[in-house]
Amino acid sequence: MAAATSFAGELTRADLERRFAPPLRVGDKAGDVPVWPIGSELAPDDGPVGWAFESIDLAPIPGFEGTPINLLIALDARGNFMSVEVLRQHEPVFLGGLGESPLHEFVRQYAGRNLSQSITVSTIYGASSAAEGAGNRVVLDGITKATASVRIVNQTVLTAAVAVARARLGFAAPSIAGPPARAREDRYEQRSFGDLLDTGAIATLRLANRDAEALFADSDAAGLDPAALAAPGETFVELYVAWLNPPGIGRTILGDAGFAELQRALEPGQQAWWVATAGRTSFLDEHFVRGTAPARLTLRQGGVPFELRDADLDPRTPPGAPPLNAALVLKAAPLAGVDPGSVQDFELTFARARGAILPEITHRGVHVNYRAPESYFERPPAPPPDWLIAWQDRRTDLTVIGAALALLAAVLARPRWISLSPRRLKLFRFGFLAFTLGYLGWHAQGQLSIVQLTGAVKMLYAGQSLASYLYDPVSLLLIAFTLASSLAWGRGAFCGWLCPFGALQEFAAHLGRLCRLPQRRLPRRLAQWLDRGRYALLLALVGAAAFAPRVAGKLVEVEPFKTAITVGFDRTWPFVAYAGVLLALGAVYYKFFCRYLCPLGAAMVLGGKLRLLRWLPRRRECGKPCQRCRHRCAYDAIDRNGAIRYDDCFQCLDCVGIYHDPERCAPVMLLRRKARHIC
Structure with a gap:
């Protein structure tokens, strides 16, 4: 119990308020995830602009000395580090050795870095720093004589921050296959709308009126759509989904100008989809507001839901497409971590109401699984774990x-x-x-x-x-x-x-x-x-x-x-x-x-x-009577009887040399002298 309590956070709301001065304000600590929301008095209705948390509550990773390092970390709403502060640490190299000043300077490097970047630590023993600026990699300056400790600090910062980002920013767990796939921007072939449909670059799902009626057949909402009952074979809804990041798909659907506008609207690593419907029903309800998430559409991957928001672009109707009743460009959050190289599950839900006063609402949904052909994306190699980088360095x-x-x-x-x-x-x-x-x-x-x-x-x-x-x-x-x-x-x-x-x-x-x-x-x-x-x-x-x-x-x-x-x-x-x-x-x-x-x-x-x-070799004469090795042993590891106490022996090999040297080993010297005398 003593060990468990030592791993608990130590700050109060008052401690946080001293660190985040107005116009920032600290809210109450959340119950589900141990974080404090940081709001702004300049925009009181906009929700938190960031979150502050102690690493020991989320990532109590033992340090070199065995005790977790406790850090105060602040993340903004875009996944940028606002600050990292050392609260408590027991690393021997920083306690009376180098002092805490180098560690404080090290953690200040996180400010302004983003969680979507691959953050590693340089070392005097390797060439990690040479990779600075390569792709999405960031290399922080390490501390000489504290290589292992700062790597543990880095792992603590990233593990705790990712846990909060998943809970508050929609940041997804890493894909089993490795980092999310990325669009191949070097490949473009002019394709028609029909070609994209045939190859699976555009996924589609058609639901006839009879199919929609069948969804509600087991509920009290059955038979409430007269149009569906009158024309069961007509199209109720036809849903289209396409990943827009690859030029081969995005330029075909949006046109060159629309695709260029989309590229300007997306942040690095952010994914976008074209979603459209045809038929009697739209994927947009009457309450939809531009710039928000469509209530009827949900994206899940690996069981994790992701919010898709309107990018506030007006896509054209692609040449060759059927008459559409709605079409939007939807984008995931920059840090969402959706893997476009893995299957994406889009769910379209419908609702029927029975009764005029306090109506009973019944929801039903249909799914379309989408994954663009592999020719449109590439998967970057998974970065090695930080400990493996330490071994490589x-x-x-x-x-x-x-x-x-x-x-x-x-x-x-x-x-x-x-x-x-x-x-x-x-x-x-x-x-x-x-x-x-x-x-x-x-x-x-x-x-x-x-x-x-x-x-x-x-x-x-x-x-x-x-x-x-x-x-x-x-x-x-x-x-x-x-x-x-x-x-x-x-x-x-x-x-x-x-x-x-x-x-x-x-x-x-x-x-x-x-x-x-x-x-x-x-x-x-x-x-x-x-x-x-x-x-x-x-x-x-x-x-x-x-x-x-x-x-x-x-x-x-x-x-x-x-x-x-x-x-x-x-x-x-x-x-x-x-x-x-x-x-x-x-x-x-x-x-x-x-x-x-x-x-x-x-x-x-x-x-x-x-x-x-x-x-260690011994002779019968060792100690009985020869004491030469015992007197020469600087460690006093040889008893009077000639036996070697291995618990005290430092294996300097002096006694081994004496044993094998006929000019120094007394029993051998005596034997040779007797042999010469006999001769």
Whole structure:
């Protein structure tokens, strides 16, 4: 229940009135959809000019940290964004890291954009911005070091706005087949009215008097039309429907001048139809007013009704058409989303009244299904989902990192050659750690963090999916590799080779040795106490993520990863000082934070319990009596009896090199010495 209430909107009408000053005025919040109508004192009778709503009420999409971002969004009656404002967010990169200012600048870019546009976010990792202005696509400027977070913001804005547009603007759900089809403007062939009828470009339905009478046969309105009874075979109504956007249809029906006038009247993406009737009955009733929707005609697609309004044009009677009693050009709303490439269901309804005082009205309807031939339209390819765009933008990074992971897996699987030479191992290790720190960490922002674990706990506890992780492909790739490598090698593949802050600590330790700083080890009991404390901290973080999310948001600052890696020390001084102290301790006490404080490391140890192999080679003499590897192990991961504690091993491969080197492995050296003595 606590999690559910945290996803509720937080603004009152008074809060909205402070944001929308006169002549705008805020109405009461709607009951069916959580939106506030925004009216205008300059046109009080024209209805809302826009709607304001909180994204958390309509699209509580979890952020990178696991808590939904709450935005105040305002849409006008044409689907244009009036404004987007950040109300509440818990993204780690914006809390004490980059600060909220870049996020506020990002959401200001939505003002003036339209929902009918394809809105995506650019990134320094890809070439999305190069597509700016291509077709109907809009690319917003992203935020460096916050790529995943701003993509989640964009998805939140669009999901919430589309929900409101469907409810208030008649915006349709996306077609299963993809984006709505569009008219082929490059194809025109002179056709006659009869040709259009024969090919189905004009749909028609003829209803004789007897057919109309049959519609009411099961009601009290049967037999109330004397003309129909007198001439049952004559035409009651003949309905004609045609999509006007393709030049091959529109120019034939409206003529060149009429089609040009229609093009000027339509907004981008707006659809129009020619509807006409012949016979005794019209599709217009006596109350019809130009510029409004005909009461007798309804368009549905996929079960969704759409309002068609008179475009206030006067279409000519096409050459070859029968005598018509009514003809109009009708257009859907610009954002309606009607797909002209799919079947459109037009319903024409009739009414009969029985009785003079308080008459009983009976309605009956007929349907005509219409779809223009495929030669008149083309269907644009469906745009990829935003998360897939994120993967496409990072394909270079994913390729480079994937190659590095493959190399690391090969080295760990067959470590003999690389570890046999101390110099070769040192060069490879420092080179790979430099790649981890510089490329994987500072450039690709691939630092795994306890925030990803606590975020997952928050999402699952609140009943949310983990789909937001799709927006961070680099982290997902590393998570997948870490899970797989835990089965083979335990926690050390990540902690020893792939953690950017761990790499930074290793360089700090190397710098400490170059500066001749004393290299110390904690007393064994203190080291054991601190090691157990990591698990208590991990438990506290996971519990807080589920039951006290705001507390968890503060506790995760025990990690210096955001300070040192995500924002590159560009942060307020207490956080920089904390990271600096940890690195200074690491220069004296080897990898102090990794071994004694890191809650993510504690989680990695638990994951390492899944390890299936004891892959580090040992001899019978290891520990009994040989202690060389134990004394050389900077991680204190080897017991006196020679057994390796995989929970503490960072897989630096030093002991593997000693094992295979006959010039360093004491049991082998002793055996060779005895062999020479015997000889």
